[in-house]
Amino acid sequence: MQTLCGSVRSPNPKGGYMRKRLxxxxxxxxxxxxSMVATSASHAATIDYSKCQDLKxxxxxxxxxxxxxKEGKLNxxxxxxxxxxxxxxxxxxxxxxxxxxxxxxxxxxxxxxxQTVKTAPASKVPDAVDVGITxxxxxxxxxxxxxxxxxxxxxxxxxxxxxxxxxxxAGVIALSYDTSIAxxxxxxxxxxxxxFKNMVAIGGDPxxxxxALMSVFAANLSxxxxxxxxxxxxxxxxxxxxxxxxxTALANGQNFLAGAYKVSFSWSFNGPGAVATAAKAGKxxxxxxxxxxxxxxxxxxxxxxxxxxxxxxxxxxxxFLYSENxxxxxxEIGSTKxxxxxxxxxxxxxxxxxxxxxxxxxxxxxxxVAKKTNATAPAGYEIPVGAKIVTPxxxxxxxxxxxxxxxxxxxxxx
Amino acid sequence: xxxxxxxxxxRSSGRGTGVLPLLPFFIFTGYFLIWPVIAVTLRSFHxxxxxxxxxxxxxxxxxxxxxxxxxxSLKLSIVTSIIGSILGAFFAYVIVKYARGKFGxxxxxxSAVFANSGGVPLAFMFIxxxxxxxxxxxxxxxxxxDLYAGHFTIFSFTGVVLVYSFFQVPLMVLVFKPAxxxxxxxxFDASINLGASPLTYWRRVGIPILVPSFVGAFFLLxxxxxxxxxxxxxxxxGTVPLVxxxxxxxxxxxxxxxxxxxxxxxxxxxxxVATVAMAGYIWxxxxxxxxxxx
Numbered sequence: 085m086q087t088l089c090g091s092v093r094s095p096n097p098k099g100g101y102m103r104k105r106l107x108x109x110x111x112x113x114x115x116x117x118x119s120m121v122a123t124s125a126s127h128a129a130t131i132d133y134s135k136c137q138d139l140k141x142x143x144x145x146x147x148x149x150x151x152x153x154k155e156g157k158l159n160x161x162x163x164x165x166x167x168x169x170x171x172x173x174x175x176x177x178x179x180x181x182x183x184x185x186x187x188x189x190x191x192x193x194x195x196x197x198x199q200t201v202k203t204a205p206a207s208k209v210p211d212a213v214d215v216g217i218t219x220x221x222x223x224x225x226x227x228x229x230x231x232x233x234x235x236x237x238x239x240x241x242x243x244x245x246x247x248x249x250x251x252x253x254a255g256v257i258a259l260s261y262d263t264s265i266a267x268x269x270x271x272x273x274x275x276x277x278x279x280f281k282n283m284v285a286i287g288g289d290p291x292x293x294x295x296a297l298m299s300v301f302a303a304n305l306s307x308x309x310x311x312x313x314x315x316x317x318x319x320x321x322x323x324x325x326x327x328x329x330x331x332t333a334l335a336n337g338q339n340f341l342a343g344a345y346k347v348s349f350s351w352s353f354n355g356p357g358a359v360a361t362a363a364k365a366g367k368x369x370x371x372x373x374x375x376x377x378x379x380x381x382x383x384x385x386x387x388x389x390x391x392x393x394x395x396x397x398x399x400x401x402x403x404f405l406y407s408e409n410x411x412x413x414x415x416e417i418g419s420t421k422x423x424x425x426x427x428x429x430x431x432x433x434x435x436x437x438x439x440x441x442x443x444x445x446x447x448x449x450x451x452x453v454a455k456k457t458n459a460t461a462p463a464g465y466e467i468p469v470g471a472k473i474v475t476p477x478x479x480x481x482x483x484x485x486x487x488x489x490x491x492x493x494x495x496x497x498x
Numbered sequence: 499x500x501x502x503x504x505x506x507x508x509r510s511s512g513r514g515t516g517v518l519p520l521l522p523f524f525i526f527t528g529y530f531l532i533w534p535v536i537a538v539t540l541r542s543f544h545x546x547x548x549x550x551x552x553x554x555x556x557x558x559x560x561x562x563x564x565x566x567x568x569x570x571s572l573k574l575s576i577v578t579s580i581i582g583s584i585l586g587a588f589f590a591y592v593i594v595k596y597a598r599g600k601f602g603x604x605x606x607x608x609s610a611v612f613a614n615s616g617g618v619p620l621a622f623m624f625i626x627x628x629x630x631x632x633x634x635x636x637x638x639x640x641x642x643x644d645l646y647a648g649h650f651t652i653f654s655f656t657g658v659v660l661v662y663s664f665f666q667v668p669l670m671v672l673v674f675k676p677a678x679x680x681x682x683x684x685x686f687d688a689s690i691n692l693g694a695s696p697l698t699y700w701r702r703v704g705i706p707i708l709v710p711s712f713v714g715a716f717f718l719l720x721x722x723x724x725x726x727x728x729x730x731x732x733x734x735x736g737t738v739p740l741v742x743x744x745x746x747x748x749x750x751x752x753x754x755x756x757x758x759x760x761x762x763x764x765x766x767x768x769x770x771v772a773t774v775a776m777a778g779y780i781w782x783x784x785x786x787x788x789x790x791x792x
Contacts, residue, residue, distance in 0.1 A: 195755070222755045288735055339621075344629050488736075493739050
């Protein structure tokens with residue numbers, strides 16, 4: 085309707101009417117809206133998928149799948165294929181339900197996702213977003229409430245009580261290293277060894293990049309620090325810089341291939357993808373969860389924009405990602421022609437287990453362990469036995485960022 | 499009245515046809531330059547609840563990380579412009595003097611390629627050459643000089659200066675060469691005929707003529723260095739805090755969702771600096787043009 089701005093026949097009040105005309109326009113529009121509400125109420129069978137807030141009010145799984153298949157498409161955004169196993173999740177969803185997924189700007193940022201929700205033309209708006217947790221509460225009014233079947237299994241700390249956004253998965257900080265180096269590190273303490281001179285790098289500016297910030301938290305923990313004060317973590321990197329072990333290069337795949345560093349700290353859920361990418365370039369890397377500090381990040385969150393152009397597919401995608409099923413993967417699944425929606429859904433792997441296979445800790449992990457529905461993590465991504473998993477609170481993180489802003493640039497000591 | 503109107507109609511129609519071919523250009527600059535500048539400026543005066551505020555400018559004007567970022571950015575662009583303009587001017591002189599004809603054209607093309615290199619590929623190139631496992635590093639090691647025996651690293655302020663010089667020097671060659679080539683042989687001959695020594699010629703004629711061009715080129719290099727982003731970002735992890743990198747984390751990150759307006763204010767700060775540099779460039783350009791037109 086907005087594109088029709090200025091068109092004389094548009095009843096849109098934004099259509100450039102003179103004031104008298106505007107009033108008539110509003111009345112007509114209100115009457116039209118009222119009659120539409122009346123129609124949908126009288127035909128209880130037609131479900132407005134942009135409004136239904138759980139599987140039941142969406143008509144059940146069979147109806148939801150049917151409606152999603154009728155839409156035929158799903159817009160996702162900023163999902164790298166090698167990030168938290170999203171490649172497998174998208175492949176399986178497309179194959180099982182025959183719904184085509186378009187992934188806009190896979191390597192974009194959370195800020196980009198929110199910007200797109202706000203400004204994209206109607207058909208390009210993402211049907212679901214996966215963003216940093218701070219973007220959830222901040223933009224809650226952009227999202228439609230929807231509570232998945234497994235809603236109660238989602239850690240309460242990380243969901244909006246109204247159901248507009250919900251945590252999806254988190255990672256733990258792992259050590260990733262080139263297996264060609266002489267010594268295989270197992271802990272933060274190991275890295276102080278002169279054998280690692282000119283080898284250790286971090287994935288960004290810790291006062292602004294989450295992975296790097298959590299790496300500092302982990303180093304801090306390994307040196308006896310608490311999450312309330314990351315001074316010992318900063319000191320760790322400062323000493324490593326002085327000994328020459330810490331190189332202030334940006335740990336990204338490209339710099340690794342250029343030989344800028346050999347060891348870095350990464351989210352566990354980037355491991356399988358990074359290993360595969362490095363293998364293509366002829367390098368072997370390995371991920372290991374450090375034995376002296378297990379830091380789990382705050383989870384990313386998922387949400388359905390209220391203006392999602394494929395509302396049924398958006399809700400099916402969300403149910404799929406929050407499903408705890410253990411079933412078939414994209415390679416095993418055959419033709420699903422003629423199967424009912426609920427049958428397909430029950431036959432395939434759920435997103436929570438797909439995330440586990442990608443080295444992530446899904447939001448329903450604890451509940452799944454209790455119910456024994458969790459898949460086993462891939463080799464090398466197991467949490468060391470007896471290790472305590474620590475997650476810094478948002479307040480801890482803010483305090484750490486402030487401290488880092490003041491002290492971090494000086495570490496370089498040019 | 500009628501006369502005036504007729505007059506103005508003639509003028510305006512004449513102007514209209516003159517402007518029409520430029521319309522695509524105006525649309526382009528309007529959309530990609532003027533509109534963003536206005537939007538960023540407006541947003542920089544707004545808070546998160548869309549209220550008017552000056553609060554976004556406070557962290558820039560008071561000592562702290564954001565103020566510090568401007569200091570580092572200015573330092574980096576000034577240092578690399580000094581290195582670039584002095585070395586580049588020297589090279590330009592040598593090239594004009596000794597490389598003529600086809601050879602000169604080849605050097606021009608090479609300079610143009612290097613002057614436009616930048617971003618992540620440039621960072622990659624330097625790591626592959628001067629990194630711990632770089633080709634140049636290995637070569638030097640074979641020759642008995644271990645770059646990494648001491649505290650050298652390209653992932654530092656010094657390293658970024660080195661990398662920036664890689665495009666600053668050839669850029670200087672490119673923009674300064676015409677000024678040197680514009681020094682007329684007759685001026686030199688006239689000076690000598692009037693009894694000046696070559697040194698006096700340079701002191702009293704050559705250098706004074708070149709100064710405006712040199713200053714203009716310096717401003718251009720400064721603006722380029724000040725706004726460069728991707729190269730430094732790929733080489734450092736917040737250890738060389740430059741303004742554009744910080745803007746990047748504020749407006750296009752995954753962590754900080756409530757400070758985009760501060761990013762806009764930092765951008766306005768950069769626009770102000772760039773405007774001053776460009777004003778200097780234009781002023782110097784006018785001074786330099788005096789000689790060319792006489």
